[in-house]
Amino acid sequence: MADKVITCKNLTKKFGDFYAVHNISFDVSQGEIFGFLGANGAGKTTAMRILCGLSYPTSGEASVAGFDVYTQQERIKQNIGYMSQKFSLYENLTVLENITFFGGVYGVPAAQLKERSRQLIAKLGLTNEAKKLVASLPLGWKQKLAFSVAIFHEPKIVFLDEPTGGVDPVTRRQFWDMIYEAAANGITVFVTTHYMDEAEYCDRVTIMVDGKVEALDSPGNLKSRFDVTSMDEVFYRLARNAVRSGD
Template identity: 80%
Template sequence: MEEKVIICKDLTKRFGEFYAVNKISFEVNKGEIFGFLGANGAGKTTAMRILCGLSHPSSGEATVAGFNVYKQQESIKKNIGYMSQKFSLYENLTVLENIEFFGGVYGVPAAEIKKRTTQLLEQLGLTAEAKKFVGALPLGWKQKLAFSVAIFHRPKIVFLDEPTGGVDPVTRRQFWDMIYAAAAAGITIFVTTHYMDEAEYCNRVTIMVDGKVEALDTPANLKTQFSADNMDQVFYQLARRAQRSGD
């Protein structure tokens, strides 16, 4: 049996009378690229916050990397990486300083930071830019660097919240190459995106509507199930049914 790194069972988050996340259940395998889709207000962000150990669920069970989301939030945080389009790196620190800082935050030993940094800069082709401020880098490079930093401490799972928004099509694909490579190295990828073609790159895709998981399968099976040509149509068919909307 495959190792499960995220297990959710009837996970619920309620704000007063409003069920932001309503009894969602799913499991994510080790090394899987797991797409997490949904319209604005479907509850994606809330669910992701719970899984990252940032917020307590109202009811239900969930473990992330083997740790309980109620009691072991600190252990969860040590074992995951996180990157979003909005928050990634400190623009007024250099590339090197950013890597050292985040490596240090996650308790990577100094010698190890040094070794991995050299390796990372080489892979990204950023060795010459190591002493430049992150703010001066083009957006595409920033995003790639941010991803590398998010997996710098070799987390079991990395959560990516719309990592490729606004990035040019070539860089976007280079970014996905990095995701594939990380997955092949055994890191589980949990990713949200607005680009439906990116949903196709995922091993399995969840689509949330109004706080519930309305679909969960491989892209190919979902397309068959909804008799659609592509994921865009699948998503549209589901999201159109949404009763509520919000951010």
């Protein structure tokens, strides 16, 4: 087995009497595309915040990129990238300004920054758009750029929050091509989503219901276990009896 870059053991987060995350355990290997699924309110976001070093768990153990979530939050943050559909880039900065800004923030050495920015822009085919405002790009390009920026500082793990909701089928596939490529280069991809069609692309998925992990397997195995043809139906079987749902 490859290196474990994320390990969770009996991880729990309580808000008062409320178990947002209840005793979850899983491991994620290096280069894996790991789907973290659940309805709104199932506890996905809370769990992801812990793993990103933004909040402390109530009990249990977890480490990310080899660093402990209780004591080494700052080290964790240096080793991860993050992208969400809602916010990732500054719309009123140009493509180049966004890349250099985020590169700088995440500690890409100044000496390399210029050359690597140029390479990235060339690779994305945005040479002519480098000086244009991000706001003027089509949605699909924005997402590709956002992902590239999220892995620009070569993190060990990248967290993606509902990365492809609402884009057209072709753009979505181009986006997943990039994710596959990143994974093939050894970056671990952690996708949280409630869009089940995004789940189909993951190597393994966990499905969270009411703060607990209800299933953890590859999409193919889950589908055959429930004898259904899509992740949608797998999810429906597992989540229809959920008590909790929020926004």
